[in-house]
Amino acid sequence: MSEIVLEIKNLTRRFGVFTAVDALTLSVNSGEIFGLLGSNGAGKTTTIKMLTTLLPPSAGEARVAGFSITNQAVNVRRAIGYVPQAVSVDGSLTGYENLLIFAKLYDLPHREQQGRIREALKFMGLTADGGRLVGQYSGGMVRRLEIAQATLHRPRVLFLDEPTVGLDPIARDTVWKLLVDLRANFGTTLFFTTHYLEEAESHCDRMAIMHLGKMAALGTCKELEASLGGGAHTLSEVFVHYAGTALDAGGNFRDVSAERATAQRLG
Amino acid sequence: MTATFIHPLTAFLEKTFVITEFELRKLRHDFTELITRALQPALWLLIFGQVFSRSGAMHTGNIPYLDFIAPGILAQSVLFVAIFYGINVIWERDLGIVQKFLASPTPRAALVLGKGFSAGIRSLSQTAIVYGLSLLLGVKLNWSPLALLNVLLIVVLAATLFSTFSLIIACIVKTRERFMGVGQVLTMPLFFASNAIYPTDIMPGWLKVISHLNPLTYVVDALRTFMLTDSTSTFGSGLDYAVIFLTTTILVFIGARLYPRLAV
Numbered sequence: 001m002s003e004i005v006l007e008i009k010n011l012t013r014r015f016g017v018f019t020a021v022d023a024l025t026l027s028v029n030s031g032e033i034f035g036l037l038g039s040n041g042a043g044k045t046t047t048i049k050m051l052t053t054l055l056p057p058s059a060g061e062a063r064v065a066g067f068s069i070t071n072q073a074v075n076v077r078r079a080i081g082y083v084p085q086a087v088s089v090d091g092s093l094t095g096y097e098n099l100l101i102f103a104k105l106y107d108l109p110h111r112e113q114q115g116r117i118r119e120a121l122k123f124m125g126l127t128a129d130g131g132r133l134v135g136q137y138s139g140g141m142v143r144r145l146e147i148a149q150a151t152l153h154r155p156r157v158l159f160l161d162e163p164t165v166g167l168d169p170i171a172r173d174t175v176w177k178l179l180v181d182l183r184a185n186f187g188t189t190l191f192f193t194t195h196y197l198e199e200a201e202s203h204c205d206r207m208a209i210m211h212l213g214k215m216a217a218l219g220t221c222k223e224l225e226a227s228l229g230g231g232a233h234t235l236s237e238v239f240v241h242y243a244g245t246a247l248d249a250g251g252n253f254r255d256v257s258a259e260r261a262t263a264q265r266l267g
Numbered sequence: 268m269t270a271t272f273i274h275p276l277t278a279f280l281e282k283t284f285v286i287t288e289f290e291l292r293k294l295r296h297d298f299t300e301l302i303t304r305a306l307q308p309a310l311w312l313l314i315f316g317q318v319f320s321r322s323g324a325m326h327t328g329n330i331p332y333l334d335f336i337a338p339g340i341l342a343q344s345v346l347f348v349a350i351f352y353g354i355n356v357i358w359e360r361d362l363g364i365v366q367k368f369l370a371s372p373t374p375r376a377a378l379v380l381g382k383g384f385s386a387g388i389r390s391l392s393q394t395a396i397v398y399g400l401s402l403l404l405g406v407k408l409n410w411s412p413l414a415l416l417n418v419l420l421i422v423v424l425a426a427t428l429f430s431t432f433s434l435i436i437a438c439i440v441k442t443r444e445r446f447m448g449v450g451q452v453l454t455m456p457l458f459f460a461s462n463a464i465y466p467t468d469i470m471p472g473w474l475k476v477i478s479h480l481n482p483l484t485y486v487v488d489a490l491r492t493f494m495l496t497d498s499t500s501t502f503g504s505g506l507d508y509a510v511i512f513l514t515t516t517i518l519v520f521i522g523a524r525l526y527p528r529l530a531v
Contacts, residue, residue, distance in 0.1 A: 049530065049531075052370045053370065054366060054369055054370060054527070054530040054531070055530065055531055074372050077370060077371055077372040078372045080370070082366070082367060082370040083367075084363030084366045084367060085363065086361070086362050086363035086366075087362045087363055087364075088362065088363035088364050088366065088367040089364075090289075090293070090364060092293045092296055092297060093289075093292055093293060093296070094296075097292050101285060101288070101289045101292075102371070104285040104288075105282065105285055105368075105371050105372070105373050106371065106372065107372075133296060149367075150367070258361070261361070265362075
């Protein structure tokens with residue numbers, strides 16, 4: 001049994017009378033690739049925001065790398081990397097500069113900074129573009145730079161909110177190859193949300209399906225497919241079974257417009 | 268024991284300057300902003316200043332009207348640019364930049380103060396313009412290094428103060444449309460209820476009271492003291508500095524409390 005790096009207990013977030021995340025309980029092992037699936041508005045982003053200490057929970061608790069998200073927020077922040085759904089690097093700076101600022105904010109020792117940045121650019125296939133303004137990057141390059149920025153300090157857990165939204169299939173494959181390499185090289189635990197079932201199917205060790213703020217299912221892809229019983233099922237059938245037909249859900253205006261804006265910026 | 272006391276403070280300042288560096292590096296790639304900042308003070312000094320100076324309508328004691336308003340226009344131009352600083356933060360929120368910074372271990376107050384300082388340093392371009400124009404218009408400027416240093420310091424502090432105020436508004440209203448509305452509503456009252464273009468002596472009593480609560484008044488008073496050769500401070504530069512420092516500190520504190528709201 002490997003070490004638990006993320007432990008969530010009854011995590012709940014309410015906005016007024018609306019419960020966005022309802023008593024979520026699950027744990028993730030060190031080095032695992034864990035996917036959080038669900039329709040728009042299912043509570044995936046709210047969950048990630050609580051785990052990255054951006055949003056205080058209304059009830060419940062979570063420990064990331066052994067630290068409480070409510071009492072030890074600064075320790076949690078040191079232990080994690082975060083790639084938000086929206087574009088989080090600055091287009092008016094070069095790729096190198098974007099990395100340099102984060103190297104300094106995460107207290108990388110001065111003499112290691114240059115080496116670490118060079119290594120990160122190389123790992124992400126951006127060596128030739130480090131000196132260019134990010135505003136001139138393609139969508140796939142922006143995402144790779146964001147992942148480089150979020151992993152410069154070698155976090156134990158990397159949170160990614162819809163990491164491949166708005167990317168073309170080739171760029172998506174490249175991003176996933178790099179994420180899998182990150183785990184292989186540094187043992188980074190990956191916790192991500194996605195709409196793309198085929199990504200979850202090919203890359204996740206385990207996944208959870210959220211529906212209306214609650215966890216509807218949890219397990220490996222095979223376990224979930226078997227859970228429906230009676231013959232072979234695809235992951236889409238599993239998704240429809242647990243998350244409904246999704247016609248009633250769909251997120252609010254701000255979520256949807258933010259997601260489309262991101263897709264437009266990256267695409 | 269002192270080490271444990273000094274460490275958090277130096278770490279805080281270090282992070283503040285990293286944020287300032289982040290903001291200022293953008294200028295290296297695109298410095299047009301520094302030029303557009305120059306336009307407004309030029310108009311005020313060359314047109315408004317010249318006309319009012321000829322009319323002789325304002326009684327500004329022993330100093331000519333143009334000399335009187337030169338520091339006022341500098342303060343005004345710092346205010347007008349800084350008060351819209353918050354729009355950048357809203358833009359960074361609509362992207363994911365604010366969220367990424369907030370998920371890093373950087374102290375919130377360093378995020379806020381670092382941005383404020385960068386606005387302060389950007390305002391130095393307006394100082395250069397106002398000094399250049401003043402020289403052209405024959406304003407009697409005090410060129411002693413100590414006086415110049417004080418002017419630079421006050422400009423940086425004033426821009427930090429008003430840009431932090433702007434950031435607080437951005438954290439509260441969160442959208443560009445509402446922010447622009449609030450910004451417009453605030454600038455003119457702050458400007459007119461100050462001693463920037465007329466002395467407080469000629470104000471009606473109620474306005475005088477308001478002007479004494481307005482930090483811009485103390486910024487103008489301090490600038491006037493150090494920029495001109497023969498001007499005396501109304502409040503004393505000690506009080507001016509105290510008001511500016513204290514207001515900035517309080518605003519940074521409030522800003523640090525409100526900044527995480529942008530990630531929600």
